Amino acid sequence: MHGNPMNIPPVSIAAAKAALVEQFADAVLRRRATMLWGTRGVGKSSIVRQVAEHFGVPLVDLRLTTIEPVDIRGAIYADDRLAKTVWFPPEFLPSADEPAGILFLDEITAADQRLQISAYSLILDRRVGNYRLPDGWQVIAAGNASFHGAVSHDMGTALADRMFHFNVQTAIEAFLDHALANGFAPEIMAYLKVRPDKLDDTQAQLANDHLVGASPRGWEDISNVLRSGLSDAAKRVFVQGRIGAANAAEFFGVLREIQAGADVVRLLAAKPGKDTAALLPGTLDGLYGLIYGLVAACTHEDNVTRALEIIEQLPDLPRGQGLPVREAQTLAMELLMQKALEGGLEGAILQSPAYRRYLETREQDTAGGRG
Secondary structure: OOOOOOOOOEEEHHHHHHHHHHHHHOOOHHHOEEEEEOOOOOOHHHHHHHHHHHHOOOEEEEEHHHOOHHHHHOEEEEEOOOOEEEEEOOOOOOOOOOOEEEEEEEOHHHOOHHHHHHHHHHHHOOEEOOEEOOOEEEEEEEEOOHHHOOOOOOOOHHHHOOEEEEEEEOOHHHHHHHHHHOOOOHHHHHHHHHOHHHOOOHHHHHHOOOOOOOOHHHHHHHHHHHOOOOOHHHHHHHHHHHHOHHHHHHHHHHHHHHHHHOOHHHHHHOOOOHHHHHHOOOOHHHHHHHHHHHHHHOOOHHHHHHHHHHHHOHHHOOHHHOOOHHHHHHHHHHHHHHHHHHHOOHHHHHOOHHHHHHHHHHHHHHHOOOO
């Protein structure tokens, strides 16, 4: 294929996962392989693992760029009884006593073309040599197209016609949900909430002929760097080395605003009213830094209760600053409820006078046509 082979609309990583779950649940559709196309770090391998965990079935994950063609086809040996040469299948392929599972062929488009022939046999015929894939197993492949900036071999139309294809692209809201659930540094979430275009800059990276750029996987690494005990100087070196110099310069500039405008520790210790109002941020970066910082700090009931009081006071921010206060307040309440439900802390929210007052205000706004 030349140019952009994607004749399908993009789907988010969350939508791709939901579709794979439904496909696996259908015994007929499960027998047709699915190909996940997408840039590096978008989460293709992660959702395949999550689908296997969802159904409690085994996952055989083959990174095709790290194995040889014989590793899939198996070894040939002489059978004196049959007077023939036959193939011993490799031990990592599913056996007949494993009736259901997922066989994941990762980086299929970057693999050696001799290896692709064996992989394609599993996709087309569900067999290779004398080995046959059990009926209950689903084959999922993943890889990059040439326009993603990765090493990629063309996929023939004969193979493409025997697969479902998902054009997986990064969606900022899905990434933020993932980041929140996995405890990313709140500064990362605040930064990307305001600058979603920085989540994945693959196209700009390719246009400028740069090797290093931002990606979802890269931001996970940056989160780990921020949460580490490295010195500030070392953190800067590692961030630059992961997302590139220009991205790092902008990120650290915004990071200073977030940290200066969102002192979560002082806010949690402050008294409601004037003391709290004096500590509220005055910039958009600081506002989102406060929200994600509060949510990250809500690991016990006392902090949940205090965070609700702080969120209730967000409308105390001066209107002249043009900040989306009501929208931010709604986001904060939704994220806090999500965090509380996951941690069994929802009782602290439901018993909070601040939360009840927030609901009453929302009802009044809706009745007045402002909700």
